[in-house]
Amino acid sequence: MDANLAYVIDTFFILFAATLIILMAPGFAMLEAGLVRNKNVVAVLTGNVLLYAVTSFIFLIWGYNLMFNGDGLFLSGFEDDGYSKYALFFFQMAFVSKTVSIISGGVSERIKILPFMAFAIIMSGFIYPMVGNWTWGGGFLKDMHDLAGSTIIHSVGGWALLAGIIVLGARKSKYTKDGKIRAIPASNIPLVTLGALMLWIGWFGFNGGSVLSIASKENADLVAQVIVNTNTAGLAGAIIAAIIVFIEYKKLDITMILNGALGGLVAITAGADVVGIWEPIVIGGIGGALVVFAVPLFDKMKIDDPVGALSVHLVNGIWGTIAVALFNSDFSLVAQLKGIAVIALFTFSVSFITFFIIKKSIGLRVDEEKEYQGLDISECGVEAYPEFGKGKI
Numbered sequence: 001m002d003a004n005l006a007y008v009i010d011t012f013f014i015l016f017a018a019t020l021i022i023l024m025a026p027g028f029a030m031l032e033a034g035l036v037r038n039k040n041v042v043a044v045l046t047g048n049v050l051l052y053a054v055t056s057f058i059f060l061i062w063g064y065n066l067m068f069n070g071d072g073l074f075l076s077g078f079e080d081d082g083y084s085k086y087a088l089f090f091f092q093m094a095f096v097s098k099t100v101s102i103i104s105g106g107v108s109e110r111i112k113i114l115p116f117m118a119f120a121i122i123m124s125g126f127i128y129p130m131v132g133n134w135t136w137g138g139g140f141l142k143d144m145h146d147l148a149g150s151t152i153i154h155s156v157g158g159w160a161l162l163a164g165i166i167v168l169g170a171r172k173s174k175y176t177k178d179g180k181i182r183a184i185p186a187s188n189i190p191l192v193t194l195g196a197l198m199l200w201i202g203w204f205g206f207n208g209g210s211v212l213s214i215a216s217k218e219n220a221d222l223v224a225q226v227i228v229n230t231n232t233a234g235l236a237g238a239i240i241a242a243i244i245v246f247i248e249y250k251k252l253d254i255t256m257i258l259n260g261a262l263g264g265l266v267a268i269t270a271g272a273d274v275v276g277i278w279e280p281i282v283i284g285g286i287g288g289a290l291v292v293f294a295v296p297l298f299d300k301m302k303i304d305d306p307v308g309a310l311s312v313h314l315v316n317g318i319w320g321t322i323a324v325a326l327f328n329s330d331f332s333l334v335a336q337l338k339g340i341a342v343i344a345l346f347t348f349s350v351s352f353i354t355f356f357i358i359k360k361s362i363g364l365r366v367d368e369e370k371e372y373q374g375l376d377i378s379e380c381g382v383e384a385y386p387e388f389g390k391g392k393i
Helices: 003-022 024-035 038-067 085-106 113-134 150-168 189-211 217-249 254-268 279-300 309-327 333-361 368-373 375-380
Strands: none
Touching (some): 003 024, 003 189, 024 038, 024 085, 038 113, 038 375, 085 150, 085 189, 085 309, 113 150, 113 333, 113 375, 150 254, 150 309, 150 333, 189 217, 189 254, 217 254, 217 279, 254 279, 254 309, 279 309, 309 333, 368 375
């Protein structure tokens, strides 16, 4: 194929994949808006819009250069290499906000928006670029295989979220004085479903685009296989989650089924390019099961995660990275575990320290009265559903 034609095709492919990934931004927003209570919907939506803007801006200024060994600021030191350097930046920029979006839902209903944006700057300007530099940037963890970020994106977001939840504490209404767990139902199941399905579609760009080339028969076949494997894992996660919740509760919980699908998608993200056609069924099925078992486990530990992000992203980010070595002998289990451990220690430690400093300096959490009234009024001055009341619990 003519080199210029291949350049154009691959550039277009990367831009299209990046656009699919950015479609996950409204996906996260809808999912989280549907899972929180009516009185906190606008705050969640505002946070998602701002974190996309802030993280992308920081990544443009210096985050990308730090991650991929550039010079100075604003993509300095990068050259075109088989496709436009701007397309590759846009693709990587699409990833960075997803790492913070994972955190957003898990700390919702009690965190102030502006202090959370301060953390988003640290995540997009330091934590995520450093992890990316050690792995995709050719650093000392380059032997860990992680196609599209089971660990580099999903577990990084999960470890940061865990640190944030520990520093923040649980919602006031989540646990009773005698230690019992109080269920807080989702406010809008159609939005949850829409958001999860948008994320599912975006994952085809997330994983398929990470091949970074489609302008040859071999690469086109690989992209297609990655997308099929991604979808298969999501299907398996949804089905296994549905079976387990029906056996246990004799009900089909749509929120758990959707999170099971997302768990399967997270799990296949590391190895969709290095496994065959049947392995994603096992990897995704285990991912769905892990979500079902992890959600109540975190609740029992009094770790208050309103959207189940820890169960979906942290637990399955770890599982998916390990699964690479279990299902393909060309990869070292030691290298996979080393990457998981180093990234976990770094991300959790820096995130905990950052959240703690923010808490002690400018404050991190709204006061109890504002939490009861809802963050929509105190943080944004707008209610999502004013005619329906605040639906306080």
